[in-house]
Amino acid sequence: MAMLQQEHASRKPLKSTAAISRFSNILRNWQLYVMISPVLAYYILFHYVPMYGIQIAFKDFRINKGIWDSPWVGLKHFDRFFNSYFFERLISNTIELGLYLIVIGFPIPIILALLLNEAKAERFKKFVQTITYAPHFLSTVVVVGMMMIFLNPRYGLVNQFISALGGDTVNFMANPSWFKTLYVLSDVWQTMGWSSIIYLAALGGIDTQLHEAARVDGASRIRRIWHINLPGIRPTIVILLILNLGSVMAIGFEKVLLMQNNLNLASSDIIDTYVYRSGILDANYSFSAAIGLFSAVINFLLLVVVNAVARRAGGTSLW
Numbered sequence: 001m002a003m004l005q006q007e008h009a010s011r012k013p014l015k016s017t018a019a020i021s022r023f024s025n026i027l028r029n030w031q032l033y034v035m036i037s038p039v040l041a042y043y044i045l046f047h048y049v050p051m052y053g054i055q056i057a058f059k060d061f062r063i064n065k066g067i068w069d070s071p072w073v074g075l076k077h078f079d080r081f082f083n084s085y086f087f088e089r090l091i092s093n094t095i096e097l098g099l100y101l102i103v104i105g106f107p108i109p110i111i112l113a114l115l116l117n118e119a120k121a122e123r124f125k126k127f128v129q130t131i132t133y134a135p136h137f138l139s140t141v142v143v144v145g146m147m148m149i150f151l152n153p154r155y156g157l158v159n160q161f162i163s164a165l166g167g168d169t170v171n172f173m174a175n176p177s178w179f180k181t182l183y184v185l186s187d188v189w190q191t192m193g194w195s196s197i198i199y200l201a202a203l204g205g206i207d208t209q210l211h212e213a214a215r216v217d218g219a220s221r222i223r224r225i226w227h228i229n230l231p232g233i234r235p236t237i238v239i240l241l242i243l244n245l246g247s248v249m250a251i252g253f254e255k256v257l258l259m260q261n262n263l264n265l266a267s268s269d270i271i272d273t274y275v276y277r278s279g280i281l282d283a284n285y286s287f288s289a290a291i292g293l294f295s296a297v298i299n300f301l302l303l304v305v306v307n308a309v310a311r312r313a314g315g316t317s318l319w
Helices: 002-028 030-058 076-082 087-105 107-118 122-137 140-150 157-164 176-204 208-216 221-245 254-259 271-281 285-314
Strands: none
Touching (some): 030 285, 087 271, 140 157, 176 254
């Protein structure tokens, strides 16, 4: 008994010492905590606090009754969505557009970063970086407005060029078969430069002695890129690929909504735009919350599965 009391007494100073050490560490690095506090506040206020409202997906929410007093209906809204006329179209359009973005949009920043890393002329390199970075700072409204002007069937530059070659004008924005291609290509144009920054940073961390040794051995530039640069940035590529695949259902509705019209609805209607129509325009808050929760769960499951596959295949993962 005395030994137990002695052991218990000896643990208290250890715990207090650890607490003092943590507190002193915070005081010593207070600048870092001040810098990160706005980010933490943003996520707490706009991402974690709203999770309280997830429960309305299982209720018939009424504004006058509030969340707690609204009647509980279980999986009624999920069943309604799964059996709705639009379910198959929404799922297929969302997945197709998300995968299209990854297949086309994901490799291009990697290729751009590899090419810029090999460029020797600094002026040319800075010029290309400026040209490719600039579209990132344009708002989505401006980008879609530019698309409408260039692709206008009467006076658009693209259709004028087609007419000059003897072809028939095409109403690109109203054609469902063109919607996904236009969305992806415009997204690549707007984001490829900005997305390449992280790969350029990863390439900058590769030991230059590896390239010097390969050059002495007679390796060509292509072989050095393939055997040194790509393996050097592989962990970065894998992490970003996991994050992209884990958000394949979360495309975002702003650009889709701006490009959407009644003529291309068969190809442009995705889960997020349907949630907007149901939740904001039709005031079906519980129904739209159920759809949003379903999409979030699918994204979470994809993230877990892809992360597990990446960890087993190459040893690189988020956790």
